[in-house]
Amino acid sequence: MLRALAVALALTASCAHAETPCGGSFSDFLAGLKAEALDRGIAPATADRFLASVQQSRAVLNRDRQQGFFQAPFLEFSRKLISQNRLERGLDLARQYDAIFDRIEAEYGISRGVLLAFWAFETDYGAFQGDFNTADALVTLAHDCRRPEIFRPQVFAAMELFAQGAFDPARTTGAWAGEIGMVQMLPEDILENGRDGDGDGRVDLKTSAQDALMSGAAMLADLGWRPGEAWIEEVRLPEDFDWYEAGLETEKSVADWAAMGVEPRDGGFDGSGPGASIVIPQGRNGPAFIAYPNFRVYFEWNQSFTYVMTAAYFATRLEGAPIYEAGSPSPGLSGDEMVALQERLQARGYDVGGADGILGAGTRAAVRDVQRELGLPADAWPTRALLNRL
Incomplete structure (x- = not known):
């Protein structure tokens, strides 16, 4: 899950069709996409061929609404994703x-x-790259009114890749949210950061590990x-x-943390x-x-705290931690x-971003503040005892 779930990309202000970026009749929506494509300088024949086979995907919308896997706490989530086999496979590939x-x-x-x-978490080292039609996924999510500002620009980026011969709207497949290849990159990211890592003169993120790894590095x-x-x-x-x-809200120098008694578990500070x-x-x-400054870059790749924490931790394990x-x-x-807790926090005036049952940054910050208000250890970890107190 790359920046599709992490960065709200703004629509171009000059776009003549930005007033109606989502919803309505799907056929009318496709017509609107074509008109905007022409405004962007995409050839009419390219837009026509790209959109000819596109269909709305109910399966994509269902997956978009069912992301409960990311609600698991860190210890449970990390134990599910990090197996001895996955660790050993990573070391072999290294x-x-x-x-x-x-x-x-x-x-x-x-x-x-x-x-x-x-590479491990996105596709199990390339073994499972997703079988959703990418063009269908991108257009479906652009038409859906939940996050069109993220996905609509990706449709036009995919058209650009199609014009370059690097995308087939009828055959290109990937994740449900439109990411492609071994490390799951969106079309805009491929256009900007796709790299030919194996020297064959093209960028193929689905079959070339060298291309995928080099492109992922360029994106980071x-x-x-x-x-x-x-x-x-x-x-x-x-x-x-x-x-x-x-918490990520507080930043200090490593020396300041050390002066407060923080000690690295193994050796010196990295x-x-x-x-x-x-x-x-x-x-x-x-x-x-x-967490050092590079840890924050992970949230540009994926906004789920649990995923980010697990990916960052697994990276240290792969390097001997x-x-x-x-x-x-x-x-x-x-x-x-969690929904009940969020509702009670909202009733006390805290902005948790909605009662969605997900322990995100807003909920953690509110929990930390209300714990201090109630005289409890303010560690931002919500418990049943805290819920009962509220």
């Missing part, structure tokens, strides 16, 4: 593609574990990855740690300088990490309990 990883590290300063983790660099720097590292926190200081945060994905009784110290965090809330 050796197999050592040359391209060396090239990526030299050109972009991105460690191989980072790309291996995305474009998103702001800081070359040669770490992303997260497991730490141990002192007993008197101020839990309200944890990072230095400002902009580091302490992350406790399941509260004060669970594992703890120091030990299994985290799980601790004994309090049980999390069910989906219905």
Whole structure:
């Protein structure tokens, strides 16, 4: 799940058809897409051929509405996604593609574990790249009125790829949200960051691991990855740690965290300088990490905190880090309990972004604040005890 789920791309202000970006008759919507394509300079024949076979996909809409997998807490989610077999397979592929990883590290300063983790989680190292028709998926989600501003530009990017001979609207398949290839990139990202990693003169993200890895690295660099720097590292926190200081909202230098008693679990700190945060994905009784500035780049790839935390952690495992110290965090809330908590937080004036049952950044921040208000340890981890107090 790349930037389709992470970045709300604004429609071009000058677009003559931006007033009606979604909904209505599907045939009328296709006509509107063609008209906008012509305004963008796409040849009429290209737009006609691209749209000729497009159909609305109910299966895509169903998947868009059913993303409960990302509601699992970090420990549960990470244990599901990180198996010994997946770890060993990643290490084998690191050796197999050592040359391209060396090239990526030299050109972009991105460690191989980072790309291996995305490759693993997005498509199980290329084995399952999705069988949804990509053109159908993009047009369906552009027509749907939930997030048209994200997907409508992707339709025109796919048309550009089609004009270049790099996309077949009738045959190109991928994930339900329109991503393509081994590391799942959207058409705009392919246009901007597609790279020929194997030297055959074309970019093929579905069958060339070198192309996919090189393109993924280019995209991370474009998103702001800081070359040669770490992303997260497991730490141990002192007993008197101020839990309200944890969370991505608070940034300090590594030296300041060390002065507060934060210690790396294994050896010295991997990072230095400002902009580091302490992350406790399941509260004060669970594992703890120091997050460096590169960790924030992950949220440009996917906005799910649980996914990001797991991908970043798996990247460290692929580079030799030990299994985290799980601790004994309090049980999390069910989906219905989370909705009830969010409704009660909203009633107290907190903006949690809606009662959707997902523990996002807004809910975590509200939980942390209300915990402090109630005199509880403000670790941003919602529990049944907190729900009962509210």
